[in-house]
Amino acid sequence: MAADVKVIDADAKFPEGPFVENGVLYYAQYGAGEIDKWDGKQRTVLWHQEGSGANAVQRFGDGFIIAGYDNGTIVLTDASGTTKTVIAQDDEGQKLLGPNDIALDGKGGAYVSLSGPWESGPIVGKIVHVAKDGKTRVLAKDIHYANGLVVSADGQTLYVNESEAGRVIRFKIAADGSLSDRRLYLRLYELGEPAAAYPDGIKLGPDGNLYIGEYSAGRILVVDPSTKKLVKTIDVPSAAAPNLAFSGDGKTIYVTAVDDKSAAPYPGKIYAVTNF
Template identity: 35%
Template sequence: MRAPSAQFWLPMQRVNTLSKWDGKTSTVLNHTEGCGHNGLALTKQKTFLLACTNDPGAIVELDLTGKQLRRWGTDSNGKKFDGGINDIVVTANGGAYATVFGPYANPPIPTSIIGKILYLAPGGQKWVEVANDLNYANGIGVSPDQKTLYVSQTVSNCLLKFTIEADGSLSNRSNFALLNLLVKNKNDSSWLGPDSMKIDSKGNIYVAQWFGGKILKISPEGKLLHVFEIAAGDGTTNVAFGQDEDELYVTVVKDPKDTHAKGSIVKIKNIK
């Protein structure tokens, strides 16, 4: 989800659409059957990188009207994105990172640990695998100084961090935050864990907790700064900043077990 200038660009996974909403009217910009529209990132070229989360996944580049410009279905070694693409973040130099999630069976029970992080270099044509063996990799973010990459492991209910090297490769993988040590688990779901995230200008991480009904604000040192409880539902999925980071816009599914994923957008005041 993006929310610049009081306009929202909303990927709708269940109906395979990307919509633009101005607060009154919703307009479908892209409909690609079988994509499972999920993570969305704005590039330096003013195009969108869209995560197709349906397995096997894909990454699609769109112009601002929703027209497809490029599509990737494999990495630099020709491997399909088994597990689906979940989220994407663009770096200050024009590169991008994306997460590969993992198998989502019916019934949805976590299975193989096949999550990955992919990297597209500035001006690059192919996505390169830079990390693997992640337990359902989900949200992803980069620190303001561009030196640290954060990624959610949903099933592990934790955030990882990596050092970003000059060539875009990753090193020094470590646990950054175990969410069950920061807040009490709301339930015993296997899917209780971090979803998408945003990072503010001070480097604080705002992460949505799927099945948890909350947004956690965490300092760069891993300290819990605030918990935003979301009354609209337990399926908090993403967060975006309003002007000057004074407000947060949160996407939330009322019941995360609902196969139709009916939800809403909630605006709340940030606590600085």
């Protein structure tokens, strides 16, 4: 049985990096440089900065944490969306190159992927950790376009999409949040996807499975984390399905999608998917 797919925002500009809280969907619009919130009836702007390339948002303390892909910043805001702190370099004094996606660590901090250059020659992607006080430290380097990332249900593993390599890698998470034991987890072609399949966002579903969004197709791949086997695919009628978020009851997936990847502002949609 095909899933039910409904458009809830037909005028999104490269929507990305969503999460749901108390029935409200928050998501980035990379093509508009803003963070929006959708309460089930209307969309309002929470935060905007021209040229930021806002790419992901998550709750962070009483406010929010935002990844600014284009201007190389991680922004911490208050509850109203007013900027409080702008992080522009890591603890090694290096500029943040392509802040992309965010995964909360369950302890008040967050992991943030720094992609490195688009269609990279040098493989210089990183994972950084942002503590509650904003302290930012580098935990992993030399990732081939670090993108979506998610913490396992037991808090012991971080999965990271290595987009330009078409694969998912994983790290062990120590008690202090540091990462070790980097390993290959799976390659998308092993799931039956084309060799050029491009993993983007990744989330842990309420069923315990990993849900991987593709920038190379309007498709979500559902993978059993223990067997690494494909459980099913969920398709939306757009060229790309880079990211997703689950409703509080787990019965709806909000899929951020792009219809035209050729030029800014990259028009797309937000889909609500049920009966999946």
